[in-house]
Amino acid sequence: MRVLIVEDELYLAEAIRDGLRLEAIAADLAGDGDTAFELLAVNPYDVVVLDRDIPGPNGDEIARHVATLPAGPRVLMLTAADRLDDKAAGFESGADDYLTKPFALRELVLRLRALGRRPAAGTPPVVEFGALRLDPFRREVYRDGRYVSLTRKQFAVLEVLLTAQGGVVSAEDLLERAWDENADPFTNAVRITISTLRKRLGEPWVIETVPGVGYRVSEVTDAAG
Incomplete structure (x- = not known):
């Protein structure tokens, strides 16, 4: 599995990347929306871990773009906003799942594996x-x-x-x-x-x-x- 982490907090992004590598999940980093678009254009990803509040094009714009890609990656929104309205806006933008900060890395891994198993993502459970x-x-x-x-x-x-x-x-x-x-x-x-x-x-x-x-x-x- 290959994941794109779109997160402008470098320390958090690197911690997530290093933790995912321990779970045999390859991960790339994008600190802003423009970099995320560049990486999405050249690399195949299974899931995008996406912070909504990032410099440049925001998380909602990226999620809407991913939704237009043929056989595009799943989107897991990662944000500090925990209000229902915020979550609803994220899902309306094209998010497949939502995780509120702070979170346990183990929960993130479980959610990524679950998204990767969905038939639409092209990967069978076994x-x-x-x-x-x-x-x-x-x-x-x-x-x-x-x-x-x-x-x-x-x-x-x-x-x-x-x-x-x-x-x-x-x-x-x-x-x-x-x-x-x-x-x-x-x-x-x-x-x-x-x-x-x-x-x-x-x-x-x-x-x-x-x-x-x-x-x-x-x-x-x-x-x-």
């Missing part, structure tokens, strides 16, 4: 392909019923690959979906993560390298190997 089963809400992975312990980044990469359902995913796409905007496009992080992920999942290998193109998961099972 992703299955071949011998693999991934539950993004519980952060659990199984191969032929056997639990597989993964690191946060391995989990994020596998989630992108499984969502493709056997389709080839390029290294560039993996960087976009499983890392954040600070990822070096020339890094070998994808190759290293794929290598360690293969070992964690065990033999026979279920992640194939398509030379010059990218990676995909195969439908091989233990019984077939």
Whole structure:
């Protein structure tokens, strides 16, 4: 899952970003409305965590813009305003959920996972392909019923690959979906993560390298190997 945090309080925004990374959620930051529009134009996001009161175009304007995007991200409004009228205005602007400051990070994570599971967001509650089963809400992975312990980044990469359902995913796409905007496009992080992920999942290998193109998961099972 990749999230855009639109929040002008830098300390709070960085704290949210760091907390989400611990939950295998990649997060980018925008401190104002103009930056948010720029990032939304070039990056695919699953959810936008959106403060209503920000410099430049405000949260309501951004929410209305997101609502016009084909298969656009979900919007979770994050604000200090807790009056019902304020919440109603946020929902009317296109928000899918609303969280009032102050809040517990755990609650934010639960809400993000819930938004990501909604069918309209394109992500089923549980992703299955071949011998693999991934539950993004519980952060659990199984191969032929056997639990597989993964690191946060391995989990994020596998989630992108499984969502493709056997389709080839390029290294560039993996960087976009499983890392954040600070990822070096020339890094070998994808190759290293794929290598360690293969070992964690065990033999026979279920992640194939398509030379010059990218990676995909195969439908091989233990019984077939």
